[in-house]
Amino acid sequence: MTNFLNFIDGEFVAGAGEAYPNHFPTTGEVIGEVRAADAAQVDAAVGAARAALKGPWGRLSVPDRVVLLRKLAAGINARFDDFLAAEIRDTGKPRSLASHIDIPRGAANFDVFADQILADHTETFRMATPDGRGALNYALRTPRGVIGVVCPWNLPLLLMTWKVAPALACGNTVVVKPSEETPATAALLGEVMNDVGIPRGVYNVVQGQGGGSAGEFLTRHPGVDGITFTGETTTGEAIMAAAAKGVRPVSLELGGKNAGIVFDDADVTKTLEGLGRACFANTGQVCLGTERLYVQRGVFDEIAEGLAKSARGYRMGDPFDAATTLGPVISERQRAKVMSYYDRARSEGAEILAGGAAPALQGYEGGYWVEPTVWTGLPETSGVVTEEIFGPCTHICPFDDEEEGLALVNDSPYGLATTIWTENLTRAHRAAEAIEVGISWINCWFLRDLRTPFGGSKQSGIGREGGVHSMEFYSELRNVCVKL
Ligand code: NAD
Numbered sequence: 162m163t164n165f166l167n168f169i170d171g172e173f174v175a176g177a178g179e180a181y182p183n184h185f186p187t188t189g190e191v192i193g194e195v196r197a198a199d200a201a202q203v204d205a206a207v208g209a210a211r212a213a214l215k216g217p218w219g220r221l222s223v224p225d226r227v228v229l230l231r232k233l234a235a236g237i238n239a240r241f242d243d244f245l246a247a248e249i250r251d252t253g254k255p256r257s258l259a260s261h262i263d264i265p266r267g268a269a270n271f272d273v274f275a276d277q278i279l280a281d282h283t284e285t286f287r288m289a290t291p292d293g294r295g296a297l298n299y300a301l302r303t304p305r306g307v308i309g310v311v312c313p314w315n316l317p318l319l320l321m322t323w324k325v326a327p328a329l330a331c332g333n334t335v336v337v338k339p340s341e342e343t344p345a346t347a348a349l350l351g352e353v354m355n356d357v358g359i360p361r362g363v364y365n366v367v368q369g370q371g372g373g374s375a376g377e378f379l380t381r382h383p384g385v386d387g388i389t390f391t392g393e394t395t396t397g398e399a400i401m402a403a404a405a406k407g408v409r410p411v412s413l414e415l416g417g418k419n420a421g422i423v424f425d426d427a428d429v430t431k432t433l434e435g436l437g438r439a440c441f442a443n444t445g446q447v448c449l450g451t452e453r454l455y456v457q458r459g460v461f462d463e464i465a466e467g468l469a470k471s472a473r474g475y476r477m478g479d480p481f482d483a484a485t486t487l488g489p490v491i492s493e494r495q496r497a498k499v500m501s502y503y504d505r506a507r508s509e510g511a512e513i514l515a516g517g518a519a520p521a522l523q524g525y526e527g528g529y530w531v532e533p534t535v536w537t538g539l540p541e542t543s544g545v546v547t548e549e550i551f552g553p554c555t556h557i558c559p560f561d562d563e564e565e566g567l568a569l570v571n572d573s574p575y576g577l578a579t580t581i582w583t584e585n586l587t588r589a590h591r592a593a594e595a596i597e598v599g600i601s602w603i604n605c606w607f608l609r610d611l612r613t614p615f616g617g618s619k620q621s622g623i624g625r626e627g628g629v630h631s632m633e634f635y636s637e638l639r640n641v642c643v644k645l
Pocket of ligand 1: 311312314320338339340341369370371372373375376377380391392393394396397399400413414415416417428447448510549551577617621622
């Protein structure tokens with residue numbers, strides 16, 4: 162049994178708030194206890210973060226900060242196996258996935274934003290004045306202050322350092338609220354912070370739930386200067402309301418109901434390889450995943466059959482076994498949510514091409530398993546087709562021409578990502594411009610260059626992170642005007 166602690170002002174402390182069990186999703190067994198931070202401890206964490214801004218951290222030069230960021234990346238990699246085991250036990254995700262995505266990317270974020278801040282530059286403008294001597298304007302990039310970082314459970318370390326790394330690169334301090342489902346790697350990162358010499362108070366972790374708990378205490382705290390959040394759209398609304406008090410800026414990376422589109426001229430083999438991942442990777446718990454798929458009629462049967470085969474090809478089981486390719490969903494609650502959509506699809510008359518149920522896995526009966534699932538035949542108005550499920554499932558629907566296909570894709574209040582499959586590049590560019598999302602992939606999915614703008618349109622978010630866009634959120638530009 163592990164006790165998941167808070168990390169406040171450089172020290173690990175037991176929470177004085179509510180206690181709740183931490184489950185291993187693979188078996189459902191209780192493997193630890195989380196003791197949430199209470200309001201006073203959240204206040205202490207914010208206070209420590211404020212104090213650290215005025216301490217040695219606040220006086221570090223950019224190159225010295227960069228040295229520490231690189232040490233953080235190296236420090237995570239030096240304890241790769243510890244981070245990997247912690248992430249797998251929190252999420253049940255297969256080692257094959259976490260060792261290629263979660264932990265390496267979790268570390269790489271610190272190197273990426275070290276490079277970014279080193280390359281940073283600001284504008285200068287020489288202006289004319291009536292006396293003819295002129296004036297010079299230049300912008301100073303300054304940290305925002307204390308950043309509240311509220312994280313989801315689907316890619317815990319990766320999504321947390323995606324925010325913490327640029328925040329620290331810009332000279333801020335942070336208070337992180339990991340998901341109640343995945344407390345482990347945020348706490349473990351506290352050890353690395355101390356090991357590499359990050360001053361106390363720069364990185365703090367408060368454990369707990371959202372509303373009425375550490376998440377709300379943090380986002381309502383007047384000592385927090387900006388809030389960065391990844392999670393559900395409804396939670397984003399609550400956080401935006403909390404941030405309105407004190408006019409604090411927010412960066413919101415929210416939910417979606419992403420659609421993919423496949424045209425008749427797509428390379429079917431490449432398409433099926435990409436879609437197999439887009440629909441089922443990480444058990445469908447990827448914000449960028451495809452839960453609606455529109456396929457032009459000429460290749461519909463081939464794609465539908467191929468995707469169903471791909472769904473049936475995943476191997477579920479022990480996440481530490483190299484042969485396992487699919488884990489459970491995160492929790493009993495999430496399993497119940499996904500299963501409610503599986504039941505709904507069946508009762509609404511969907512044709513089930515693959516899956517559609519909870520598998521019976523010998524030895525893992527208590528785990529939160531669901532089958533990768535492909536449906537067709539539901540009306541576009543069905544909740545299964547319009548609401549985010551966040552499970553390993555997709556609904557596939559035929560279309561006849563480009564205009565109809567693109568209209569179907571855009572018929573959603575969300576707009577995070579799309580994946581477009583065609584060998585006609587003119588059409589691909591046209592489709593990418595027409596689809597109302599923040600991220601379009603053409604003949605690929607989840608190919609990420611971390612310098613590119615990342616974020617959602619419509620109800621999928623506010624703001625862009627990545628590269629220079631992260632710098633814009635995690636710092637404030639101050640203009641200085643010098644009369645010559
Ligand atoms: P969630 O919104 O339930 O929880 C996210 C975090 O917010 C948790 O730490 C939770 O404790 C906290 N929280 C909940 N209510 C709060 C409140 N009132 N005040 C402050 N904090 C609160 O999301 P989740 O279930 O953990 O994650 C899944 C969701 O995240 C999906 O909707 C998915 O699409 C989205 N997501 C989006 C992206 C993106 O980049 N757009 C990436 C990953 C996940």
